[in-house]
Amino acid sequence: EVQLVESGGGLVQPGGSLRLxxxxxxxxxxxxxxxxxxxxxxxxxxxxxxxxxxxxxxGHADSVKGRFTISxxxxxxxxxxxxxxxxxxDTAVYYCAREAVPGGNDYWGQGTLVTVSS
Amino acid sequence: QSALTQPPSASGSPxxxxxxxxxxxxxxxxxxxxxxxxxxxxxxxxKLMIYEVSRRPSGVPDRFSGSKSGNTASLTVSxxxxxxxxxxxxxxxxxxxxxxxxxxxxxxxx
Numbered sequence: 001e002v003q004l005v006e007s008g009g010g011l012v013q014p015g016g017s018l019r020l021x022x023x024x025x026x027x028x029x030x031x032x033x034x035x036x037x038x039x040x041x042x043x044x045x046x047x048x049x050x051x052x053x054x055x056x057x058x059g060h061a062d063s064v065k066g067r068f069t070i071s072x073x074x075x076x077x078x079x080x081x082x083x084x085x086x087x088x089x090d091t092a093v094y095y096c097a098r099e100a101v102p103g104g105n106d107y108w109g110q111g112t113l114v115t116v117s118s
Numbered sequence: 119q120s121a122l123t124q125p126p127s128a129s130g131s132p133x134x135x136x137x138x139x140x141x142x143x144x145x146x147x148x149x150x151x152x153x154x155x156x157x158x159x160x161x162x163x164x165k166l167m168i169y170e171v172s173r174r175p176s177g178v179p180d181r182f183s184g185s186k187s188g189n190t191a192s193l194t195v196s197x198x199x200x201x202x203x204x205x206x207x208x209x210x211x212x213x214x215x216x217x218x219x220x221x222x223x224x225x226x227x228x
Contacts, residue, residue, distance in 0.1 A: 035217070037164075044121070044222040045156070045164065045207050050215050059215025062119045095163060103152030103211045104169030111163065 002026040002107045004096050009112030016086050016116070022079040022096030022109055030074035033057075033099040036081045038092035039111075046092070049081060050099070064090075086116045122147065122208055122220035129226040130198045138223045140191040140208030146218055148189035152211035155184055155193045159204045167206075168193060195225070203227045 008020040020036070036048040049070035050059045058070055069082040079096050093113050097105035123141040130136040140147065140155075147153055153171045156164035166175050168184035171191060181196045191210070195202050208220035 037219075045158070045209075045219045046121075047209070047217040047219055050217060052215075057215050059217070061216070097164075100166075101169045101173070101175075103150075103209065103217065104154045104166050104175070105156075105164075106166050106175060108163035 002098070004098065004107055004109035006094065006096055006109040006112035009094065009114045011115045011117065012086055013118050014087060014116055017082070017084045018086065018114060020081040020083065020094055020096075020112060020114070022081075024077045024079065024098070027098070029072075029077040034070075034072060034079045035097045035099060035105055036070060036079075037095045037097055037105075037108075038090075038114075039095070040092045048094070051079070083114070086114075088116050090114060091116045119212065119216065119218055122210060122218055124206075124208060124220040124223045126221070127224045127226065129228055130195075131228045132198055132200065134198050135194060135196045136198060136225060137192050137194045138206055138208075138225070140193070140210075140220045142189050142191075142210055142218070144189060146210040146212040147186065147191050149213070150211045151186070153184065153186055153191040154209045155182075155191075156207045156209065157202075157204045158207065164207065198227050200227050 051070045067085045093111040095111045098107040100106035155168040158164045171186045172184040
């Protein structure tokens with residue numbers, strides 16, 4: 001069974017840092033491109049980042065470019081999102097997702113809540 | 119990277135059809151056939167309903183169909199059922215490993 005389990009969320013002060021993790025199981029993680037998507041509770045989905053299988057192709061939304069970095073460890077079947085210089089507007093539930101077909105994410109984690117507040 | 123534009127709401131009676139539009143630009147929807155649609159029920163993760171404009175993943179009913187013309191993509195739900203009531207989001211590739219989601223549409227089954 002395909003599973004994606006996010007962790008690392010929590011309360012952090014503005015300007016602080018967090019690293020989110022997404023543990024993958026039930027499939028060959030190294031074969032799939034992966035995404036981070038965020039959602040403020042009650043609001044819409046916002047794409048954050050995407051990484052290809054070997055980190056040679058990476059994209060970040062303009063709103064997080066220079067502050068967030070997506071990475072992966074294929075040996076540990078884990079996706080990461082390093083978030084620095086956090087702002088109140090980064091407060092959201094962060095989902096990791098597997099891209100199974102071009103542009104289509106077929107499996108999503110349950111999400112981890114990041115709250116940026118003093 | 120502006121969000122794709124969707125109508126905030128759409129509705130229909132059981133058995134009817136509803137169509138949701140998703141308007142982007144020539145740099146995203148208009149330039150790539152990598153438009154996807156997601157269904158999200160309250161408190162749940164999104165579910166992929168359509169990818170590559172009109173392809174359905176295994177298990178998605180054929181009542182769901184997608185199309186694209188120019189900078190606008192569309193999702194049509196035919197034969198509406200109560201279980202189709204949810205939020206729907208489009209997504210498009212925007213080049214250089216970037217993606218963009220739509221603003222979301224709440225579908226109500228009357």
